[in-house]
Amino acid sequence: MNNPHHLNPTSLKSRFTTRFLRALTKIRAQKPISSSSPTEIFRRYRRIKAAADKSMAYSVRSRRIWSRAMLWKLRSRSYRRQDPCSGRRSGKTNQAIMKKSSNENTTTRREDGVGFVEEADELRQLVPGGETMNLCNLLDETAHYIKCLTTQVQVMKKIADFYSF
Amino acid sequence: MSGRRSRSKQSSVSSITDDQITDLVSKLQHLIPELRRRRFDKVSTSKVLQETCNYIRSLHREVEDLSDRLSQLLASTDSDSDQAAIIRSLLMQ
Numbered sequence: 403m404n405n406p407h408h409l410n411p412t413s414l415k416s417r418f419t420t421r422f423l424r425a426l427t428k429i430r431a432q433k434p435i436s437s438s439s440p441t442e443i444f445r446r447y448r449r450i451k452a453a454a455d456k457s458m459a460y461s462v463r464s465r466r467i468w469s470r471a472m473l474w475k476l477r478s479r480s481y482r483r484q485d486p487c488s489g490r491r492s493g494k495t496n497q498a499i500m501k502k503s504s505n506e507n508t509t510t511r512r513e514d515g516v517g518f519v520e521e522a523d524e525l526r527q528l529v530p531g532g533e534t535m536n537l538c539n540l541l542d543e544t545a546h547y548i549k550c551l552t553t554q555v556q557v558m559k560k561i562a563d564f565y566s567f
Numbered sequence: 568m569s570g571r572r573s574r575s576k577q578s579s580v581s582s583i584t585d586d587q588i589t590d591l592v593s594k595l596q597h598l599i600p601e602l603r604r605r606r607f608d609k610v611s612t613s614k615v616l617q618e619t620c621n622y623i624r625s626l627h628r629e630v631e632d633l634s635d636r637l638s639q640l641l642a643s644t645d646s647d648s649d650q651a652a653i654i655r656s657l658l659m660q
Contacts, residue, residue: 430641438642447638454630521616528623538583541591544619548598551626558633564656565640 414550417461419557425453426561458554468543471531588612595619 410416429449456476462469525540526532529547532540592612596602599622602610 426637426641443638443642446641447635450637450641451631451634454634518611518613518616521613521620524620525616525623528620528627536583538587538591541588541595544623545591545594545598548595548619548623548626551623551630555626555629555633558630558637560656562633562636562640565637 414461415553415557418457418550418553421457421461422454422557423561425457426450429453454554454558458550462550466543466546467535467539468530468532468547471534475530592616598622 429446455472459469459472459476464470464473522537522540525544526535529535529540529544532543535543592615596605596610596615599615599618601618601622602615
């Protein structure tokens with residue numbers, strides 16, 4: 403893919419790595435009294451997983467339908483925690499995302515004997531924002547989403563390996 | 568691939584062509600380890616989508632496992648000075 407011998411500070415991988423490491427530092431800094439109790443470990447697990455998803459979504463920003471959907475989900479979750487009356491605001495943003503992705507090419511079903519409607523719907527559940535995507539967008543977004551997930555896994559693996567020794 | 572519709576038969580709203588779908592599906596096929604070896608076989612769209620779902624689910628699980636692993640590892644490490652080293656070694660690859 404990229405030339406492995408050149409540092410690319412603007413690559414998705416480095417953007418994600420920087421953000422995620424920063425988040426990990428913050429999480430580590432929150433030292434409770436018993437940092438090894440199962441409850442604390444589970445809490446840290448949730449924070450780390452959220453940080454991984456957040457870092458990825460923010461590294462992609464709003465360039466993709468799936469990242470927009472993820473960012474919206476993350477933001478509405480934090481709004482709801484602060485302000486219980488923000489339900490209406492979230493609804494409007496969701497419509498905006500839906501409009502953006504289904505303006506042209508509104509066919510979402512190809513029941514013409516090719517027979518992959520169910521598989522496509524299953525995929526829609528797995529890709530953020532997938533429910534609003536037509537088939538074309540779904541396939542395109544999925545490819546990018548997979549690339550980002552593999553980057554995420556690759557970086558997290560390297561970090562875990564580093565701390566394992 | 569048979570069944571190439573003439574433009575006049577399609578509704579004016581739909582402008583997705585069979586070729587577009589085929590291209591996107593084959594692009595996906597190349598990303599999925601299970602299917603990459605069968606690059607020159609005809610894999611049905613249904614199979615590609617199925618394997619895509621399985622692959623995404625396994626990636627999600629990997630992220631969860633790694634988060635779990637990290638949550639245990641972070642409990643025992645203290646120093647912050649390794650960070651610069653990590654970043655450097657990660658980005659060099």
